[in-house]
Amino acid sequence: MKALLSFLKQIAFDIREILFPRMCIVCNKRLQIEEQLVCSGCLTKLPYTFYRGQAENPATRLFYGQISIEHGSAYFYYYTGSNSRKILFALKYHNKPEVGLLFGKMMALDLNTTNFFKDIDALIPVPLAPLREKQRGYNQSEWLARGVAKITGLPIWTDVVERTVENPTQTHLNHLERRRNVEGIFHCTHPEKLKNKHVLVIDDVVTTGSTLASCIRAMQGAQNAKFSILTLAQAASPASLPGHIIPDFDI
Ligand SMILES: [Zn+2]
Numbered sequence: 001m002k003a004l005l006s007f008l009k010q011i012a013f014d015i016r017e018i019l020f021p022r023m024c025i026v027c028n029k030r031l032q033i034e035e036q037l038v039c040s041g042c043l044t045k046l047p048y049t050f051y052r053g054q055a056e057n058p059a060t061r062l063f064y065g066q067i068s069i070e071h072g073s074a075y076f077y078y079y080t081g082s083n084s085r086k087i088l089f090a091l092k093y094h095n096k097p098e099v100g101l102l103f104g105k106m107m108a109l110d111l112n113t114t115n116f117f118k119d120i121d122a123l124i125p126v127p128l129a130p131l132r133e134k135q136r137g138y139n140q141s142e143w144l145a146r147g148v149a150k151i152t153g154l155p156i157w158t159d160v161v162e163r164t165v166e167n168p169t170q171t172h173l174n175h176l177e178r179r180r181n182v183e184g185i186f187h188c189t190h191p192e193k194l195k196n197k198h199v200l201v202i203d204d205v206v207t208t209g210s211t212l213a214s215c216i217r218a219m220q221g222a223q224n225a226k227f228s229i230l231t232l233a234q235a236a237s238p239a240s241l242p243g244h245i246i247p248d249f250d251i
Pocket of ligand 1: 026038041043
């Protein structure tokens with residue numbers, strides 16, 4: 001019976017593959033059976049940061065003078081025209097929350113070989129404003145957190161901090177303007193839950209760190225709470241990329 005069921009499942013999968021072939025969200029080529037969302041060729045070429053949570057890295061440096069964090073990491077760089085940008089766009093704008101789940105798992109597996117998660121008590125995805133979440137249908141950072149939780153077993157807390165308003169576009173703002181733009185947009189609803197806890201705040205992208213810093217600042221009043229950060233991507237300019245990365249442009 002079991003063998004028959006698995007045989008039928010395979011047939012159903014094959015038919016679906018023929019009728020609706022799965023494509024790589026980066027290069028748009030057909031995926032192999034064992035591949036999910038991104039083909040292995042594109043995965044190997046992503047501009048990984050290789051920070052792996054090391055004590056000081058370009059992601060943690062963004063928070064100097066803004067806020068005190070325990071440690072932080074970002075998984076890959078993104079820049080205009082990069083393949084990694086397509087992954088972020090699929091996650092944020094193309095209704096593919098499963099991209100968050102997959103890359104959340106990959107980030108966690110990469111960091112699991114280090115002490116990064118050692119004393120973390122819970123994961124807190126940076127919340128969206130209610131209207132934005134309703135429009136998108138999901139919070140992409142929460143799906144990244146779900147992926148991280150699958151690997152680490154850590155709980156996800158979505159009831160500790162809320163975003164009262166969505167920040168308007170930050171693209172054309174300088175560092176100080178970005179900081180002002182996001183100040184006071186988060187509100188901590190349950191500071192008592194954070195008492196003596198070390199939480200990992202998860203977001204999709206870090207650019208200047210102002211949004212994450214604002215989110216953490218809202219929670220900082222909690223007694224003896226500690227904060228670390230993890231993002232899928234760190235914004236970079238191609239000229240500032242480290243030597244191990246050869247920028248990939250598709251335009
Ligand atoms: Zn591909």
